[in-house]
Amino acid sequence: MEPVPMLLAMTYRAMGDQFHDRLRQIGLEPLRPAHGYVFRFLKARRATTVDIGQHLGVTKQAAAKIVNELDEWGYVLREPHPTDKRAQYVTLTTKGRDYLKFADNLWSDLEQEMAEAIGEDTLATIKTGLAAYLQHVHGEDQPGLRPVW
């Protein structure tokens, strides 16, 4: 049996490819994974570019590029930080929230198909197992999302 990281990488790739293909089939412009992760991150909290960079596991400059793109494309906008005049909160526009909602549906479709393929309980074990491992290794501050290739 292959080592765990290879299984993780291949599964990640396989799911991502499927997601991407279906987005294109539908005609929605397929952003990169990082963009989607930013949406999901912003949905749950107010965040600055620095926060986003940390969450993705890249430098703040790299995060700034992504935020700029999302801004140009109309998915996010920047608003002044209430107390810190240097900082800006990045927030989702309606377009951004709509995209996220659509992507969420697509993801849960894919996850449902995965459940049918390998069993609902197996999928549940995978999710809780991985989450527990992450908790064990990193505690509260989760690792960056970006896979090191």
Added chain:
Amino acid sequence: MEPVPMLLAMTYRAMGDQFHDRLRQIGLEPLRPAHGYVFRFLKARRATTVDIGQHLGVTKQAAAKIVNELDEWGYVLREPHPTDKRAQYVTLTTKGRDYLKFADNLWSDLEQEMAEAIGEDTLATIKTGLAAYLQHVHGEDQPGLRPVW
């Protein structure tokens, strides 16, 4: 709970970081993941640069770069293909096999620690579950290893 791909990406990153850190601690030069995957691939079969590219999920030119590096560093060598004068088999040197053996030990240490953290049966379920999903989606020809970021 986070969607599956995020869990996969974070766990991949977390394990890879640990692996990398320990390699450095020991003083062994830490190659990139792709190099290790090439070793593992070559251990099981004779392969050309094109085969390797396909396995990694990159173009043959990108694979050629990696093979060149491994050649320069003494981990692999090229030998003529017995029947096809264009092609070359890439094969592991002793240095390459030694590195792989060492890495394998380190990986099984990490996997053992994972088993202790989340339970041996949970880990086993994760491995067989992911493998089953890959089988279900791709059949025999597995997807490339490279995570699309």
Added chain:
DNA sequence: CAAGGTAGTCAACCAAGTTGTCCAACCATA
């Protein structure tokens, strides 16, 4: 044996990061 496909290489290019530098604003503290 002609026509199309394939392995490997060279070269130009590109995307997505990085490091380094800077400024304005923040914050702790003595």
Added chain:
DNA sequence: TATGGTTGGACAACTTGGTTGACTACCTTG
């Protein structure tokens, strides 16, 4: 409250690790 260290954001130069395209030599098949 002055001050020295830190932080958010931006700009620029550079590096990395890929891509596409073109070409040759060789293979394969009708």
